[in-house]
Structure formats: C-alpha cells, structure tokens
Amino acid sequence: MTAVNLNDLDSSTSLVEGLDSTKGSGPDKVFRWAAFGAGLMVLVILALITITTAQAAWPAFSVEYFTSATWIPSAQEFGMLGFLWATLLISFIGILLAVPVAVGIALFATEVAPRRLRRSITTVMDLLAAIPSVVFGLVGFYVLRAPAQDLFRWLGDVCAGIPILNRIFGEGSSGTSILMAGIVLSIMILPIITSISREVFDTVPRNDKEGALALGATRSEMINGVVIPHSLGGLTGAVMLGLGRAMGETIAVTLLIGGVSNPPITIDVLSASDAMPSAIARYLSESAGTYRAALIGLGVTLFIITMIINVLSRKVVGVFDRRIKGAA
C-alpha cells in the first residue's frame, strides 16, 4: 500500500491528489479542501481587512495627513502626527517600565525559582493577561485618577526648577495623562513580554550555562555572561511584540490619557493627549465624510505600523532561533 505511510502522503501533496482523483475518494477530498479553504480564509480575511479599511480611509490620505500635526475636524484639517506621537510616547513609556520587570520575572522563573514557585509566577502572569483592558481603565479612572493627580502635581512642582526634567514633567493638571496611560500600558503588556522572554531564556542550552558555572561563576555572572548574550535577539523580538500590543491597546488608554482634540507634539508626559486608537474609539461613531475617513486612516496607519513591527519581530526571533540551532 502506498497510502500506508502517512509521512510519504503528506510530503508529496501531488501524490495524494493523484490518488484522490483516480479513486474519487469523496470524504477525503471534501475534508482536504475544507481544511485548505479554512487555511486560505486567514489570508482572505487579512486581505479584506487591509483593503476595506484602506479604501475607507483613502479620501483622507494626503501628504499633509502624514506630515502635519494639526487636527481640526471643524476646519477639515487632518494631520495625524500628534496622535502618532502620543501613541509612540505612551508605548515607549510602557516598554521602558515593563521590560526590566518582565526580564527580571522571566529570569527569576527560568533560573532561580523552584518549580512550585514557577507555577505561581505563571498563574500571576496569566491572571494579569486575562484582565480585560476596560477593567484596567475602570480601576485607573475611578481609583487612581485622584491620587495620580496629586502625585503628578507634586512631581511637576519638584521638577519645575530642573532644566530638562521640567519639560518632561510639566505642570500636571489632571491625573489622566500620557504618563498614566503609559504606566497602565506597561502593566498590560507585562505578561506577553514576560512569557516570550521566558521562552527565549528557556532556549539557552543547559550545557552553556553549566560551562560558565563550572568555571566558578556565580548565578548572576552566569546570567550576564551566558543567558543574556544568548537571548538578545529573542528579547528584541519580545520587546517589539510588546510594542505592537501597546500601540494597539485602545480602551484603557482612551480612559486614562485624558483626551484632547488636537494632541500636541510634546515631551511633557504629565499633559493630557490622545492616542490613535483612542481617537477612533472616541469619535468614529459621531463622524462623517472626510473626518470619518481621517479617523479610519488612523486605524490603517496603526495597522500598518503594528504589522511592520510584528513582521520584523518575527524575523528577529526567527533569525535568532536559527542562530541558536546553527550553533548547537
């Protein structure tokens, strides 16, 4: 029987098709095509997403749209740079705060913690990942806004006289601000960065780690000398995936960033602003014409940026995987 060895069957698709067409085996053919169709559906949907949203946004796209930071819907002026800036800034803050913590937890889980504790680390991160975005927004809005306002005002006062800091921490008038959104974002992207970092650290060969320890390295020296250098590529990928997540995060940011109609390009993290997805969430249902197209354009731009980040990060992780396997 040629059909007995399944690996043969699958490695040469034409053989299967040949067999099927001659024998006319109905169910197998149907099943095959159904599975194939489902696989294609992913591509179709992704293509549909791209085309539909791009078409809807098309009327708004112009040179000005991508180069101006003036966004005045009533005057039909749509320059998206302010929103892009705010999105990048909160994502940057999120990454900046989340990465050290995530790497620390991942190292703790892979190199230090006993098996039992390892499981509870997983549980904590899973729970954190399971909390819906809107709940982070809710807690931030109702519970943290008031204390954050006091804290930020104090921070603004303290930094008022210090040259560069007084530009980063300006007069915090309200709790909801870029910094608040960034902090909550960092909590929200923590689980994904942690779990990918853990996977990355897990790929460091035991043999290499023992090599360092056998030379009399302490655990932290081993981590510094072997684990981290080995994982740099994978960590880059983890950070980029986290960045992609952060940029697309909508509801919590919408509730916590403050919301201004024309976000300025500022480095004052205590000021209110608005991010790309938040603007869409806020205004899309009450918009029409070019305004609507401009809002959807924010979504398309966001989509393209996160797609590029994702593709790059997968590539980075892929290259890194191959390097490890090649070296092993």
Next chain:
Amino acid sequence: MNPMTDEETPVPQPAPTQFSDLAHETAEDHPAPVAGTTVFDVTDLSVLYSGFRAVKDVNIDITEHEITAFIGPSGCGKTTVLRCFNRMNDLIEGAAVEGSLKYHGVDLYEKDVNPVEVRRRIGMVFQKPNPFPKSIFENVAYGPKLAGIKKKSELDEIVEKALRGAAIWDEVKDRLNKSGLGLSGGQQQRLCIARALAVNPEVILMDEPCSALDPIATGRIEDLMEEIKQDYTIIIVTHNMQQAARVSDRCAFFTTEVNPDSDQRTGTLVEFDATEKMFSNPSDERTENYVTGRFG
C-alpha cells in the same frame, strides 16, 4: 591509535611535587607516598533524585596527578557521580547527596562550603564541547576575569599559557579574536579544556569528553590528558573501555542494579582498582564480563 601497551602505568607514580610547593603550606605537600596524595575521599556516596536513589554505595579515593576513569554501561550513574565532585548536581532540582565526599579532608557538601568556591577549584569539561559564543580569547579569559584579573597583559599571558597547555595554541594563535564556535569539534573541546585550565584548578572533571569527536581528535585529547596530569588531577567518565585502558591509572566500574520489587534502577560501584588490574585480573565477575565485552 596506540594500543594500551605503552600508555599503561603499572603502578601510580609518585606525584611530582615541585610546583605545588610553591603555593601550598599544608601537610599534603610532603613527598607523596607511592600511592600519592588523596585528593578526594568518597565514602558511601548516594545520589537521590526527588527521593529516588539513582546511585548508591560509592567508595572511591582519587589520587593526585592520576587519571581516574569511571566506566560502566550507560545509565549506571557514572556521570551523576562525577557531577557530585564539583556540586554540579546542585543545579538539578530535587537532587540530594548522602554519604561523604571529602576534598582534602573537607566535605564538599558541608553547610559552609560554597559551591562557587568548589567549582573554582575543580574544573569541568563536558560531553558536548560548549565554548561560549564569544571569541577564542574571551572564552579562555572568562574564568580569570571572574577571578578578578583585569589587566590585558596578564590575561594575554594566561590565555596563551592555557591554550598552550591544551595543545591548541599553534592552531588558534592567529585568530584569537574569532569566534570559538568556528573551530572544529576537537578544537572546541580543547578550547574548553584550555578554558578550564585558565583558572588554574587542581582537579579537572571530564564527562565523556571524546564522545562527540572523531578518532584523531580523540587521540589528541588523550595525549593532552597524559600531558596535563603532571599538573592536574583528572577524573574522566567514559563509556569507551579502550580509552579507559589507554589513559587511566585507576578505574571505577559502575553498573546498574534493578530492584525486582519496584523495577527501579540504581547505579552502584562494583569495583575500584588500578586500571591494569581491572583489565587483566578483575576481582568481580561483573567487571570481567564488562571489560571482556560480554556485557554492556
């Protein structure tokens, strides 16, 4: 590959003492008796993994400037025992050691013994060559740098000496800044030996160092072991009996006992003696069966 004739050392020779005088003040530095100074004194050693006894009843003395070989069928626990000598088993969760393993009179598993200090003194070469993904120079300099040597000139000296000691200097001296991973398997393993020599350990543990190498590379490592044993004490795990016969002065033969009730397999030491005796006139039948190839 030479047969065992000229490699064999009938009786362990008196250990050369001239260099250890320089650094030591202790009683061990008196001219050694014929049997040599005991480095390790292992008594009733057992290794447990999560309560399950993987190896038991190990009684061995390791003598200075000798090569001691651990032989036996796979799964008999010889690597497990070897990894007790530099407390590498500490890294395995649930691993525990019973009995005593004394290094110059101090039990390595005593409470106030730091495993990092142990590993600083007792180097290890692994089954699979594991150079760091760094330059050849950085590979060898890694240990000395940890030990606090920062000066480039001193590191240069150490690296050259270690690479010479591992008989790989001539092959790599022109490409010290190239990655260690670019070397052949045999070269990588000698680089790892150089890396271990660079911190100046007293003992070098070798865990099947030639199992991933071709015969020529294996021959070079064996020659190298012969050379460096004047300065170091070597314990080697090997499943290659010819290798054990060629290079070792003493041999420990391990085997696996199967508990008929629980079907658990436990490694145990069968015989420990001079290599020549083990291979010509073993006292245990199981050893004879193994070395003559009837079993294993």
Next chain:
Amino acid sequence: MTATQTRSSVDERLKVPRDVRVSTIKGSRFRRNRIATIGMVAAFVLAAIPLLFVIGNVVVKGLPVVTTKFLVSDIPNNAAATELSSDCDTLRKYDPTAEGDDAAPVEKPQPGMGRAVVGTLITTALAALFAIPLGILAAIYLNEYGKQSRLARFIRFMTDVMTGVPSIVMGIFIYELWIVRFGFPRSALAASLALACLMLPIVVRSSEEMLKLVPNTLREASAGLGSRTWKTTLKVVLPAALPGLVSGSMLAVARAAGETAPVLFTIGAINKVAAAKTITGQSTTLSLQIYNMITNGGKLSPQMAWGAAFTLIAIVLILTTIARTVSARFVAR
C-alpha cells in the same frame, strides 16, 4: 609542553588554597549575585501588586452590587441613571454602604446588567461558533496537510501577523464591511464577527501547537489500518488533541469576552433590546457598558460599572480557569 615551566606571578594570583572553606572569591561578587536575585523577586512582587490591586478593587466595589437581580435586570439608560441618582431612596438602595438603615423594598425599576450579560454571552458564543471550527480546520490544514510547504508557512506567518492586528482595527473592518458596505444593521452578530476575527489567529496557532503534540505513531497506526487522512484526523488526531484544542479555544474566548474595542461600533449599544432580536438586533456587552458608564458619568454609573466589571472578570476567569485545568490535565497525560 610549557605547562610545567616555572609559574609566573599571574599563576600565583590564580592559585587558591585547597581548603574549600577558605573564601577566595570577592564578597562583592556574591553581593552582586544576591542583589540580582532580590531584584528578580522584586520584579515578581511588582507584577503581583497591580494584579492584586485591580482584582481587590473590583471585588470590594463590585461584589456587593452583584445580586441575582443585578444580573437579570434592565440597564438604566443615561436619562434613567441621572433620574435615579436624584432619587435618594433608590440610590441608597443600591449603595451597599447604606443598606443597613433602609432595607425596606422599594417598588421601582431595578437597574442591572441583564442585557449586557446576555449580550456578552451571545456575542462571545457566536464569535466562538465562527472562529473555533474555522480555526481548527485551518490548523488541521497547517499541521496535517500543508506542513512545511510554502503556502502553509506563509499562512502560518500571516496568522502570526494577524495576532498582532490591533483589536480596534477589527472593529473598523466589520463596521466598514458589514454595516457601511453591506448595509446590515449594528447587531450582536456584527460584533461577534469582529470578535471572531480577533479570535481566529489565536485559535489557529494554539490548535496547531496542540495537533503537533499528537505523536506521529498514532497517525501511522491509523494509516496502517487503511484509514485515510480525513478519517485519521477525525477519529484519531482530533480526539487525542481535544483537551488541548478546548483549552486553547477557551483562552481565545476569554480574551474575546473581555474586549471592548471591536464591539464599540458594531453592536449598537442599545440598552433595552427586544429579546427576539438579541442576535440580529442591537445589543450591548458588559465591557461596552463599563466603558459607557465611565464616559457618561451618571451618579449611579460607578456602582453599575463596578458590578459589571466584577461580572465580566468572573466570566473571563471562569473561562480561563477551565482552559487551564483542561490543559493541565492534557499535559499531565
């Protein structure tokens, strides 16, 4: 060679006493090691704090609000929320802190999250109905047929890319295609389509991982008995991978249940929906109601939002726990 030649000063510096109890390693190295370890533990604690803070807040503020009535009663619309807020009796009635002194039942419409609970369950279930079979079929294609072929690798890559598409883009997509282009009304169905787009790549990738875990010997044994691939897949591979498939899908469902952005423009957010029209008519979800409550800011809103949040987290955590339990059993096997 030169190994036995006279030792230099460097050798001396590297030489250590044989007594392993004598410390030769600088204390600073161990101190650094300890600091690093403490840092790692601190990172973990730092991650646990927001988790406890969020869950603690939701439980403390949401649990007292959530009663059986809350779960089935109608949502007050904005006007009602303001009306009720001016009505001291009613306000007190739903204010847990005032429960003691006014226990007398007041015959007034009870605000609750009934529609949102139903809406959440329906949209999530519909989304699961669309995404899970399709996703598992696609995973079957990738793992059983396509394998390492170019197309399969491309689909796999694109699925990974799709996982990273922001959820609000899914909302815009369905809004533009389904509602603007096709002219369908906003509905639970439309929202579930957006959620399904979100779930699909997650289901595909997790299912493929699970199918990969099924040992090839099982497939070969079945093929050896003369079964064709479809029969082998349906009768042998899928049953073997079932717990893994369930757990992966459940995690995707849990994620979808909590999402707000994709339903924002697609569901309609009408509070009082006719029961008959819960699928094809306008609806709402818990997450959307929380968002609306916060942004509308009526006096009763915070309570309603906390109650909804507690309900939502309960639903999500129940789904997640089921998934984890099933997958733990799968791995243990």
